[in-house]
Amino acid sequence: MSAEKQLLITGGAGFIGSHLAQACLERGHRVRILDNFATGLKKNLEGMEVDLVEGDIRDEALLAKIMKDVDGVFHLAALPSVPRSVKDPFASHDNNITGVLRVLIAARDAGAKMVFAGSSSAYGDTEVLPKREDMPVSPLSPYAVTKVAGEHYLKAFARVYGMPTAIVRYFNVFGPRQRNDSPYSGVIAKFCRAALEGEVCKIEGDGLQSRDFTYVADAARGTLLAMEKEVPGGEVINLAGGNRISLLDLVNSLSKFCGSQVRVEHGPDRPGDVKHSQADVSKALALLGFKTEFSFDEGLEKTLEWYRKEHPAPC
Structure with missing residues (x-):
């Protein structure tokens, strides 16, 4: 086209x-x-x-x-x-x-x-x-x-x-413009809001569940x-990027960008959720010539900075 x-x-x-x-x-x-x-x-x-x-x-x-x-x-x-x-x-x-x-x-x-x-x-x-x-x-x-x-x-x-x-x-998928003001918001949006407001990040399960987060x-x-x-x-x-990041890894990266340890509270597993997710990205490369340009940490840092500007807070 x-x-x-x-x-x-x-x-x-x-x-x-x-x-x-x-x-x-x-x-x-x-x-x-x-x-x-x-x-x-x-x-x-x-x-x-x-x-x-x-x-x-x-x-x-x-x-x-x-x-x-x-x-x-x-x-x-x-x-x-x-x-x-x-x-x-x-x-x-x-x-x-x-x-x-x-x-x-x-x-x-x-x-x-x-x-x-x-x-x-x-x-x-x-x-x-x-x-x-x-x-x-x-x-x-x-x-x-x-x-x-x-x-x-x-x-x-x-x-x-x-x-x-x-x-x-x-x-x-995560990044700027993702709403963090809803009970249905994505986990990174929720955690960014909690970190910026000094609140607890609530993890459903042990935190070892992993996702292929994509900027x-x-x-x-x-x-x-x-x-x-x-x-x-x-x-x-x-x-996707073809990588796996656990929720505990996410918290650690957020803590690094905030300059202090983000607090965590664990709850029961969420019904209907999967434990691990990671994409095979070979077809995207073969058919579209596509591969991700942003690492997880690069995307997370940009996302957190956007939330800081949208919702100024102590972090």
């Missing part, structure tokens, strides 16, 4: 979506954003020249209207979070499965390529590491089920209609590459 394309980002006012919008603009693309602001924020788009449409991804008429001149669609809009899906599985289903199907049909009818934001939660708690795209999926939570269903819809549309589609599986600028760049590069229809591609 060459420059000067009209791209639509659903959920583009959100954490990852706003960084993706920025990456698209820097590459010379025109950007339209559809967001209902359930979790996204208009301030995430400050300074960006985008066509912003407020609305719902399940609105069939609205989708048909805003898709008319679109060359490619990034579908990031979703109700995120494992705990949220455990609390209200139907809401996750309605937003994440009905939503993706509505967007997919509209993109098909517009002749647009679609890139879907999948999740490493699709792999479940397999003991085999690193996690490869050809492994069987084994979702443990309602949220993970919705993400796997979305993937299967994109694969089916590629097979049945010959529609160009691609799926990127994110692995614990948001890298995730956005990889997602854009999945749109720009020619890949087989319905291809699933891990976007």
Whole structure:
């Protein structure tokens, strides 16, 4: 896909979506954003020249209207979070499965390529590491089920209609603009807030659980590459650094950047969570030429500095 394309980002006012919008603009693309602001924020788009449409991804008429001149669609809009899906599985289903199907049909009818934001939660708690795209999926939570269903819809549309589609599986993306004011916030966002405010970091479990944390600028760049590069229809591609960081390692790194030891409190394991996660990143390199540019510590330092500016505190 060459420059000067009209791209639509659903959920583009959100954490990852706003960084993706920025990456698209820097590459010379025109950007339209559809967001209902359930979790996204208009301030995430400050300074960006985008066509912003407020609305719902399940609105069939609205989708048909805003898709008319679109060359490619990034579908990031979703109700995120494992705990949220455990609390209200139907809401996750309605937003994440009905939503993706509505967007997919509209993109098909517009002749647009679609890139879907999948999740490493699709792999479940397999003991085999690193996690490869050809492994069987084994979702443990309602949220993970919705993400796997979305993937299967994109694969089916590629097979049945010959529609160009691609799926990127994110692995614990973190960075600036990630909300830390919600019970469903990501662990790094929560821990940064706790560290800056001198509060206790609450770890669910022993803290040895590990994740392949991915800095948001890298995730956005990889997602854009999945749109720009020619890949087989319905291809699933891990976007991550291929490393594992435990929550205790995270706390130690935060302590280093704060200049004092961050306090920790342990609680019971969280239902639906996986113990360890690490991506095999060989396909991303082979198909997209993608590898991460930011180390975990580099990304964490940038993230903590952003939270410091947004929420000045003693740390």
